[in-house]
Amino acid sequence: MSQHKRPQEGRSFGDLGTAIDLALFGALGDLAQRKLFPALFHLEREGLLDPSTRLLGLARQELDVDAFKARVEKSLKTYVKAEELDREVLGRFMARLDFLQLDFTQPEGYAAIREWRQGAEQPMVVYLSVGAKIYGDICRNLDASGSLDASSRVVVEKPIGYDLESSAEVNDAIGSVFPESSIYRIDHYLGKETVQNLIALRFANPLFGTQWNQNHISHVEITVAEKVGIEGRWGYFDEAGQLRDMVQNHLLQLVCLIAMDPPANLDADAIRDEKVKVLKALKPFTDEMLGRDVVRGQYIGGTIDGQTVPGYLDEEGANTSSHTETFVAMKTEVANWRWAGVPFYIRTGKRMPAKMSQIVIHFRQQPHYIFDPDQRDLAANKLVIRLQPEEGIALEVLTKDSGLDKGMRLRRGPLHLDFNSAFPKARIPDAYERLLLEVMKGQQYLFVRRDEVEHAWQWCDSLIEAWNDRAEAPRRYPAGSWGPVASIAMITQDGRSWYEDY
């Protein structure tokens, strides 16, 4: 373990950002160019970057700083709306940038980072926008070169490993240099506005606080549907599959935020302790459940928005015999007092008809029903939490249908909070803006603790092991559909259906 002591908070800039030196490893990569620089630019626009914050891009390519700035500017022009790309703000942003060419795995060259830091008072944030295999090398090289001090923080991207064992190796390597209190593990879903709103919704509204348990909720649905396919990442994706790529992290984090008990306060560890309890309570899959409650799928060619798209096995770089899943649906349960007997149906897939992420909380029906027997199926409230594309929350309630001829007919309608129309001036920030800001402030509550990652892997590993034992090919579904027919049968066998009011 290195000799670092507990990190210090960065120098405060009002209530907002704090001054940092950001060393961005992998600065020419896809994530950095498409997401991180645009997010930093938006923070600049909003006045959330402290005037003394500096940004150092690190990459393997030989570029001078002007060529690097030109690459960043080009990306900003691609990924930031033209009307948001103010010249003055851009000039201010570009003036913060510096560049260092480096092979990250070799110790030579790291002295230049120490020199860049010479005399700096603000903490250094090291952002590892590279594959997890080289996190350990980078951390060790930074440490050995004397570039770090007690205030340094490290931000790491997902996936952390491939299973419990490999994730423990990666975490050990990072942990041998940085204490847990300085490690910020990104799950970008935690930076999404509506995901954070789950905490406000559940713990600020007594209406829901008292109803949030198996006495009042019959089941929970989570859908994270993507329109995109593999986007040139076949090599990575084929080793991972949708369970590792999406369920192990994003969907399980959503399950945690829905199912966790109220934390004692909003401190990072108070929240994360509660999330870990949920992960530990996830019911392990038995062989019988595997056949009945889990569906794996792989897309074949189809049509999305009128365009023909290739199947998974015809994507660029594909191996024609792959059994990797691009879709997974399952029924699981959080086996504790609050949730016993409440199914959590989750599904996620690539090449679906729409990009749409939503959570639907289905409340139980009244104990005694007095209206038209034909309308009985209508008679339960649903809380629909839309994460994307249009963030919003709708509570489906039942009212009397208007009109003299309607008698006491019921009508289903939403009490609707659409964030864009309710708060028209508020731009909904990208997840990475929020997450970068929290790193600057030294706050960890939107980041994933090591034990969360490991409990999530443990649960997924057992599922993957059981799949491997069965050696079944995934079910095919045409691109542009909602997944294999079996995923619909999985929920209808319980007398329910996926919520379809998209």
Ligand SMILES: NC(=O)C1=CN([C@@H]2O[C@H](COP(=O)(O)OP(=O)(O)OC[C@H]3O[C@@H](n4cnc5c(N)ncnc54)[C@H](OP(=O)(O)O)[C@@H]3O)[C@@H](O)[C@H]2O)C=CC1
């Ligand atoms: N892209 C995305 O949307 C998402 C990415 N992530 C994660 O973010 C991380 C980065 O992903 P992404 O940007 O897509 O990956 P890329 O491969 O696009 O970027 C990584 C960059 O790191 C550079 N690099 C790799 N090894 C070295 C080395 N030894 N020395 C110097 N430079 C090196 C690469 O340089 P070169 O090109 O020369 O090889 C490349 O520019 C990964 O952990 C990924 O899993 C997570 C969620 C989404």
Ligand SMILES: O=C1O[C@H](COP(=O)(O)O)[C@@H](O)[C@H](O)[C@H]1O
């Ligand atoms: O982490 C990942 O997330 C994206 C989906 O993110 P979203 O914010 O667009 O919902 C997914 O496409 C990618 O495969 C995965 O690695």
